[in-house]
Amino acid sequence: MESNITTIERTGASQYGIGAASARLVEAVLRDERAVLPVAAYSSRYKVTLSLSSVLGAGGVQQMHEPIVTPEEHRALAESAKDLRAAAKRAIAIGTTT
Template sequence: MNAAYTVIAGKGATNYAIGLSGARIVEAVLRDEGAVLPVSSVLEGYHGISGVALSVPSVVDASGVRRVIEVPLADEERERLRTSAGAIRASLEALGID
């Protein structure tokens, strides 16, 4: 829960990781790399989840997310992922976005 504060205490800031991550994604797109990166995209049928954007391992190239990699999950992990997707979906509905 306090991980960000631990990082800030040790490094002085957390914004560098965000900048590096964004730069890495742009690099993969511009170089048409086909790199596997944990990026968000709207999922369709990912472990039974559709219509919600979540960060999952994906192949990123000049077209953006070329494909999502469906990693094996234990039943408990799959249920927790679906619970997270449900929370996001409920927030979108509450905001009138669907």
């Protein structure tokens, strides 16, 4: 699969790259490839959806791979997850009042 920048240079547009990436994800699921791909999925550890390298197969995301990070980077990731949870709660609250 070519990179998005290669697609843009060849076609002058990026929507083909989006289609190619989507097709790749579908292919990994349908063929039960257990391929490691960057996808967003719910993390039970952080209790929020994060985009991490994950094993993708017929059952969807089968395993998430956390990056190897320093303790400081881990704290920053945990804080970001906390901020995302808070933002989601605010969005849900707004949606229930309309």
